Amino acid sequence: MKHKILLVDDQDELRGLLADSFLARGFDVLQASDGAALKNLLSGTQPDVALLDLRLPDADGLDLLSTMKRQWPETEVIVLSGYGTLDTAVEATKRGAFHFQTKPHNDGLYSLVDRALERKQQAQENSKLIDALKRMSGDSSPIFQCAQMKAVMRTIERIAPSDVSVLITGESGTGKEVVADLIHTLSPRNKGPFIKINCAALPRELIESELFGSVKGAFTGSQGDREGLFRQAEGGTLLLDELSEMPIDTQSKLLRVLQEKEVRPVGGRTSYKTDCRILASTNRRVEDAIKESKLREDLYYRISAISVALPPLRDRRDDILPLARAFLKRFSSQADRPMTDFTPAAAERMRSYDWPGNVRQLQNEVQRAVLMCDGKAIDLQDLSIMDTRSELDDQNLTLMEAMERNKIVEVLRETNGNKLETARRLGIGRQTLYNKIKAYAIAA
Numbered sequence: 001m002k003h004k005i006l007l008v009d010d011q012d013e014l015r016g017l018l019a020d021s022f023l024a025r026g027f028d029v030l031q032a033s034d035g036a037a038l039k040n041l042l043s044g045t046q047p048d049v050a051l052l053d054l055r056l057p058d059a060d061g062l063d064l065l066s067t068m069k070r071q072w073p074e075t076e077v078i079v080l081s082g083y084g085t086l087d088t089a090v091e092a093t094k095r096g097a098f099h100f101q102t103k104p105h106n107d108g109l110y111s112l113v114d115r116a117l118e119r120k121q122q123a124q125e126n127s128k129l130i131d132a133l134k135r136m137s138g139d140s141s142p143i144f145q146c147a148q149m150k151a152v153m154r155t156i157e158r159i160a161p162s163d164v165s166v167l168i169t170g171e172s173g174t175g176k177e178v179v180a181d182l183i184h185t186l187s188p189r190n191k192g193p194f195i196k197i198n199c200a201a202l203p204r205e206l207i208e209s210e211l212f213g214s215v216k217g218a219f220t221g222s223q224g225d226r227e228g229l230f231r232q233a234e235g236g237t238l239l240l241d242e243l244s245e246m247p248i249d250t251q252s253k254l255l256r257v258l259q260e261k262e263v264r265p266v267g268g269r270t271s272y273k274t275d276c277r278i279l280a281s282t283n284r285r286v287e288d289a290i291k292e293s294k295l296r297e298d299l300y301y302r303i304s305a306i307s308v309a310l311p312p313l314r315d316r317r318d319d320i321l322p323l324a325r326a327f328l329k330r331f332s333s334q335a336d337r338p339m340t341d342f343t344p345a346a347a348e349r350m351r352s353y354d355w356p357g358n359v360r361q362l363q364n365e366v367q368r369a370v371l372m373c374d375g376k377a378i379d380l381q382d383l384s385i386m387d388t389r390s391e392l393d394d395q396n397l398t399l400m401e402a403m404e405r406n407k408i409v410e411v412l413r414e415t416n417g418n419k420l421e422t423a424r425r426l427g428i429g430r431q432t433l434y435n436k437i438k439a440y441a442i443a444a
Contacts, residue, residue: 002026002027002028003026003027003028003048003049003117004027004028004029004030004045004047004048004049005022005027005028005029005030005047005048005049005050005051005113006029006030006031006032006038006041006047006049006050006051006075007019007022007029007030007031007032007050007051008031008032008038008050008051008052008053008056008064009033009051009053009080010033010034010053010055010056010057011053012033015031015033018051019031021110025110030047034056034057034058034059035056035058035059035064036058036059038059038064038068039067042067042068042071042072046071046072046074046075047072047075048075048076048116048117048120049075049076049077049078049098049113049116049117049120050068050072050075050076050077050078051078051080051109051113052064052065052068052077052078052079052080052097053080053081054079054080054081054088054092055081055082061079061081062088062091062092062095065077065079065092065095065096065097066095066096069095069096074120075120076098076116076117076119076120077096077097077098078097078098078099078100078101078109078112078113078116079092079097079099079100079101080101080102080103081100081101081102081103082102082103088100098115098116098119099112099115099116144319144322145318145319145322146311146316146317146318146319148311148315148316149311149316149319152179152308152309152310155306155308156179156182156183156186156308157186159183159306160182160183160185160186160187161186161187161188162187163189163277164305164306165258165277165278165279165280165302165303165304165305165306166180166183166278166279166280166304166305166306166307166308167243167279167280167281167282167286167300167303167304167306167307167308168180168279168280168281168282168307168308168310169281169282169283169285169286169307169308169309169310170281170283170309170310170311170312170358171283171310171312171358172283172357172358172360173313173357173358173359173360173361174310174311174312174313174358174359175310175358175359176241176281176283176310177196177239177241177281179308179310180196180237180239180279180281181194183237183279184236184237184277184279187237187277189235189236189237189276189277192233192234192235192236192237192276193232193233193234193235193236193237194233194236194237194239195229195232195233195236195237195238195239195276196238196239196241197210197211197229197238197239197240197241198241198242199240199241199242199243199244199245199246200241200242200245204247204250207246207247207250208250208253208266209226209228209265209266210228210229211228211229211230211250211254212228212230212253212257212263212264212265212266213225213226213227213228213230213231213263213265213266213268214226214228214265214266214267214268215265215266215267215268225265226265228263228265230257230263230274230276231263231272231274233276234274234275234276235275235276236276236277237276237277237278237279238276238277238278238279239279239280239281240254240278240279240280240281241280241281242281242282242283243280243281243282243295243299243303244282244284244289244294244295245294248293248294248296251295251296251299252296252299254299255296255298255299255302257274258278258299258302258303259302261273261274261275262274278303280303280304282295286300286304312355312358313355313358313359313362314354314355317351320350320351320355320362321342321347321350321351323359323362323363324342324350324362324366325341325342327362327363327366327367328341328342328366328370328378331366331367331370332370335370335371337370337373338376339370339373339375339376339377339378340376340377341377341378342377342378342379343377343378343379343380345379345380346377346378346379346380346382346383349380349383349385350362350365350383350385353385353406354403354406356403356404356406356407357407361410365383365384365385366378368384369382369383369384384409384410384413385406385410401440404436404440405436405440405442407426408422408426408433408436408437408440408442409442411425411426412442419433419434419437
């Protein structure tokens with residue numbers, strides 16, 4: 001797509017030379033010889049960059065600059081003047097000018113225009129990211145305050161427009177799927193499909209058919225051709241969630257697909273080209289997964305051209321309350337129960353809690369509290385989480401033991417004290433659960 005540039009100058013010869021030069025560089029060029037002509041253009045499509053002469057016969061250039069920025073906020077304006085002073089340059093910058101350039105022009109003007117275009121593109125990417133975060137959080141305020149997550153957001157901004165494969169790592173519940181959603185939303189492929197597969201959810205005999213497709217009779221029960229997820233994600237993005245849970249022999253076939261950009265359906269004799277961006281995630285430490293033969297090292301290096309590591313919520317405490325308030329706004333609206341905030345005691349409890357389930361646990365806790373609360377603000381008694389620090393002091397527990405105790409208490413409450421269901425959800429035996437309830441002095 002061509003960039004559009006507006007030239008505002010009352011010197012016809014100079015304006016004509018600039019117009020010819022930018023046309024030769026592939027720009028669409030608009031021209032205005034005075035303030036009246038510029039105002040007639042303001043109702044049209046905004047240009048990417050404008051070169052504005054401050055000395056016009058019928059208008060003050062600084063006033064026109066203010067008008068342009070109100071009407072065309074995304075246009076980068078380079079102010080031109082043959083009578084440059086420091087005060088004028090400062091005032092132009094205050095009114096939104098990208099740069100102040102004195103006449104006569106030189107070749108540096110073209111590089112200045114290139115820099116203005118780069119800033120405009122960056123501003124657009126920032127705007128897309130902010131809009132995407134607002135849609136996901138349901139809130140208009142920033143939900144990431146800590147330095148680690150701000151760095152993650154900057155990484156997402158840089159990598160989203162490319163087709164590079166990305167590996168997203170982090171504990172369960174840290175928001176790996178949200179990051180994948182952001183990358184797809186901000187990418188040029190966002191008009192295409194976004195297909196997700198949980199590699200831990202499918203049995204070994206089905207995952208290859210699900211990924212690559214299969215032909216009729218390829219295996220027992222295969223009664224027709226099956227379109228694989230690679231084909232379904234054509235022109236879009238494919239997320240391989242929990243990659244390290246994929247069978248090793250399937251990982252080797254996936255590696256070949258990534259290298260050759262071709263997929264052969266199970267039982268098929270021919271391959272077809274594939275065009276989708278690959279994102280992957282895992283909640284395992286990569287070094288451990290490779291060492292335990294859960295993840296092929298060559299696949300890791302192939303799929304992790306870029307890695308995005310999400311810190312656990314306990315390491316980013318500045319994000320806890322902004323996230324909690326975003327969830328509160330969403331869930332109180334859904335439940336038609338207007339709630340303003342958390343009481344100071346509840347806010348302190350939430351901020352000091354270690355959140356072993358990370359953002360997912362925080363979201364569930366806020367949703368539960370909204371339903372349990374009788375007042376206008378979530379109070380301490382509306383929360384199910386315990387004070388980890390007092391538990392450490394009262395029972396001489398380690399941090400991990402306190403976190404385990406809190407998780408057991410949380411699930412017992414969710415199941416109304418059903419120990420069999422609690423043990424099932426925790427993935428432990430019933431006798432083990434009884435032993436832990438006794439050891440942690442849990443009233444159950």
